[in-house]
Amino acid sequence: IKGMVAELDPHSAYMTPSEYALFQGETEGKFGGVGVEVDFKNDFVTVIAPIEGSPAARAGVRAGDQIVAIDGRPMRGERIDKLVTLMRGPSGSKVEMTVRRPGVADPIAFVLTREEIHVASVTGKRLDNNVAYLRLKQFQEGTHEELLRVAAKLRAESKAPLAGVILDMRNNPGGLVDEAEGVADEF
Numbered sequence: 590i591k592g593m594v595a596e597l598d599p600h601s602a603y604m605t606p607s608e609y610a611l612f613q614g615e616t617e618g619k620f621g622g623v624g625v626e627v628d629f630k631n632d633f634v635t636v637i638a639p640i641e642g643s644p645a646a647r648a649g650v651r652a653g654d655q656i657v658a659i660d661g662r663p664m665r666g667e668r669i670d671k672l673v674t675l676m677r678g679p680s681g682s683k684v685e686m687t688v689r690r691p692g693v694a695d696p697i698a699f700v701l702t703r704e705e706i707h708v709a710s711v712t713g714k715r716l717d718n719n720v721a722y723l724r725l726k727q728f729q730e731g732t733h734e735e736l737l738r739v740a741a742k743l744r745a746e747s748k749a750p751l752a753g754v755i756l757d758m759r760n761n762p763g764g765l766v767d768e769a770e771g772v773a774d775e776f
Contacts, residue, residue, distance in 0.1 A: 607674075620708075622677040623684060623701045625650060632665055633657065634672050636688070640708065644701040650688065657696055658687035680705050710764075713739040719749045724757040725772065728764030733771030740775075 594603040624643020627634050633655040639646035656664055659675040676684060680703055687698045710732040713723045721743045723736065744751060756776070763769070 620677055620706055621680045621682075621703045622706050623650075623686065623703060624706045625676070627656065627669060627672065629669050630655075633689075634664060634667070634669055640706060643706055644704055645686075645699070648699045648701055650686070650699060651690065654688040654690050654697075656686060657689050658685075660685050661687075676703075678703050709735065711735040711739045713743050715743050715746050715751075716755070719747065719752040721751050721754045722757065723754060725761055727761055728766075728768040728772070730765065730768070732764070732768040733775070736772055736775065 591603045594601050622643075623645045624640035625645045626637040626640065628637050629635070636645075636650055636652055636654040636656065638652045639650045656672060658664055659672060662675070664672050676686065678684065682703050683700055684703060685698060685700050687696050689696050708726070708729070710726050710729050711723060712726070713721060716722050721740065723739060723743075725732065725736070740754075
């Protein structure tokens with residue numbers, strides 16, 4: 590079934606019930622986890638940034654840390670979705686995450702208690718010359734409304750009108766079509 594659906598177009602995929610549950614958690618913008626954004630670099634899953642206020646951020650996990658083990662299981666060469674699944678779980682449950690940090694000889698182990706993590710899909714700031722910078726991380730529930738709130742906040746920061754907008758969608762994996770459509774309608 591996966592092969593058949595994958596051949597429809599590049600945007601179609603068959604999901605097992607567990608994959609669908611993970612996808613729904615991502616599109617809702619909240620999930621039980623430790624709160625790190627990760628990417629795959631040089632055979633290791635590397636922390637891009639801990640989410641502000643998350644268990645990982647409070648424990649001292651830093652951008653650039655390479656995740657080498659979850660609950661004692663080595664993660665080198667593993668798929669990123671497997672690692673994400675292992676870090677997520679019910680709020681209140683514990684997970685041990687072992688990282689290798691550049692400049693530190695020995696691996697560092699963190700025992701983290703999972704919490705409900707809320708992920709903002711839109712961030713923004715006002716740049717020089719009255720240009721708004723808007724970053725859309727993904728299209729999840731509420732992204733359209735979030736975009737309107739962030740844009741209104743940026744407009745209110747100064748009496749000068751905005752001269753332009755930079756819309757940064759790099760590394761945006763997509764998400765909910767209706768939210769993407771709402772954002773596109775605004776432009």
